[in-house]
Amino acid sequence: MTVTLSDVAREAGVSLATASRAINGSANRTVRPELRERVLAAAARLRYSPDANAQAMARGRTTALGLIVHDIADPYFSTIASGVTAAAERAGLVVTLASTDRDPDREMAFVELMQRQRARAIIVAGGRYDDEAANAALAEALVEYRSRGGGAAAVGQPLLGVDTVVIENRSATAELARQLHGRGYRRFAALAGPAHHLTAHERFDGFRGSLAELGAPVDPDLVVPCAFTRDGGYEAMEQLIARGVVGRRDDPSTSVDAVFAVNDVMAVGAMAAARAAGLDVPADVAIAGFDDIITLRDITPSLTTIRLPLADIGAMVTELALAPDNESPRLVPVDGEVILRDSTPPRS
């Protein structure tokens, strides 16, 4: 049914070997132009399409690159993914995508799957949870994978024992805190995200540490754990408002002048909650986020946040994953850039 290289060879009146050489122009390209033409013509005539699987088997290497993200619908990950696909295309590789919804079992299963596919490398994108067992298991799976010749790299925290593009959450939020302090804010509340979410934790931690140094420590009572989502931010903010710590600026019982949410969508949720409560942002309360989600750049008031070069990060992690094997995991730090906007105006 399907036309094989043998068919092409026969049609061109040459041997299988010659046909192979003519078509892929292998290492020692030793095939007379004339024959070469004949083979190519035959291939075209027969609409020959090389079987990548057969090639992979014969060559002993594939052209696949595995990419694991928590949720491809999340703009954070889809932007990284776009960087990865671009870099992969440049490298002549094909990206196999898995959206695991943060399920450790599915992550493991996908690594296993990529191992079977003999993929060239695996990229794990996205912050980890504070789950020793799960991280260790995944790390081990990656060690195994690498021991069999695959490449591996991650973006987020350097917890997997592989080359990692490390997102410098702490220093970024520390700088954000300094700049907000510089704009006159002193009494902060934080929408801190889920308890075991390391990225959330790091972001808040940098923020808190910096403020402590500046002599404006965050009151632990004003740190609200919540989901890493828009609704999480909304509910956490509602709670602060219900407790009366966030309210009208002229209300003496109000004790918070700025709220830091560990990501943009939470910040937006918080804004919505504030508005729903009849508060004005930033007049009554300032709000800052993290990520600088593109589609959110036009919200009103414009949101102070931290920008990460996500597409570049995708390209970088691809380079790492594809780089020749090396000893100690390389760590490539990436800084966020503080973007001050209208949601945190200088406070007078």
Place this chain on the structure above:
Amino acid sequence: MTVTLSDVAREAGVSLATASRAINGSANRTVRPELRERVLAAAARLRYSPDANAQAMARGRTTALGLIVHDIADPYFSTIASGVTAAAERAGLVVTLASTDRDPDREMAFVELMQRQRARAIIVAGGRYDDEAANAALAEALVEYRSRGGGAAAVGQPLLGVDTVVIENRSATAELARQLHGRGYRRFAALAGPAHHLTAHERFDGFRGSLAELGAPVDPDLVVPCAFTRDGGYEAMEQLIARGVVGRRDDPSTSVDAVFAVNDVMAVGAMAAARAAGLDVPADVAIAGFDDIITLRDITPSLTTIRLPLADIGAMVTELALAPDNESPRLVPVDGEVILRDSTPPRS
């Protein structure tokens, strides 16, 4: 170096065939439990990992599903992609992703690539351009692919000759127009998107048609072509404002009371332009979009738009692509749902 099934067989003291049957539990699972155990144990001991490429070759079928999107970083496509990956996982398939940036050549190249990989099916997501040649070429490539046993499906316009989840842009915007008319709007302008962008065209066309029927035809002068992006919306709106057709409500020269942008990010850009010009939305001008981008649901004023079940669409198109071959391309229409919000309040 790598351990093969033969190694496992030897280790277990059985034949290659038995090892194969024990491990993949093939069709007629005829292997004594005892032996089966021994093989599995040996496999585990040796850390055997089946070679998917070899299996694919021997079995004559792969487990790959190709997905082509215009831009994976775009929430529209990443949400569809999440639906596809979920459905593919259920079907035991692996998704190979290509983000082609609307480049016909890259689309063709990817189809070709998937052909070589002997992928089970190809999904083409995203509206087409009004480019006969490019569409015809892609359609032909897909015909070729299908003639070789692959499945194919698309989402958007039914122009590729394959099963398609057809986005009913026209009827959705027609309904939007009716509802806006019902809210009292009469003088519309439209940010129509790029000239040859079929999705943009359909959306505007449904809108215009409906208004014509209602006796409130859109003045051609108030239809502004522009890029399908936030900046496109911004600039087009700037232009309307500069021309004086959009302005303060109490300004008698203002002739537009509502602006329809063919997608949400353009609508947001338009809002930004209006604000930059000192106008109030919706007091001075109402604005509506299309897509109901999740991250935009909290903008102020909340945006009237049309919601598409993108993740479901991803799942549906996967079903289509995987369905047993059939004759005439099946077309599955999907309607958008009009969501009226604050950006287009009842006009008094």
Place this chain on the structure above:
DNA sequence: TTGTAGGCGTTATCAT
């Protein structure tokens, strides 16, 4: 139930 052997489509090592 288990084993033997041929085949899947290429590549690559040898001679020639």
Place this chain on the structure above:
DNA sequence: ATGATAACGCCTACAA
């Protein structure tokens, strides 16, 4: 420069 011919790792009639 070209052509046989082993691999590559697995599946699956077919035979035993």
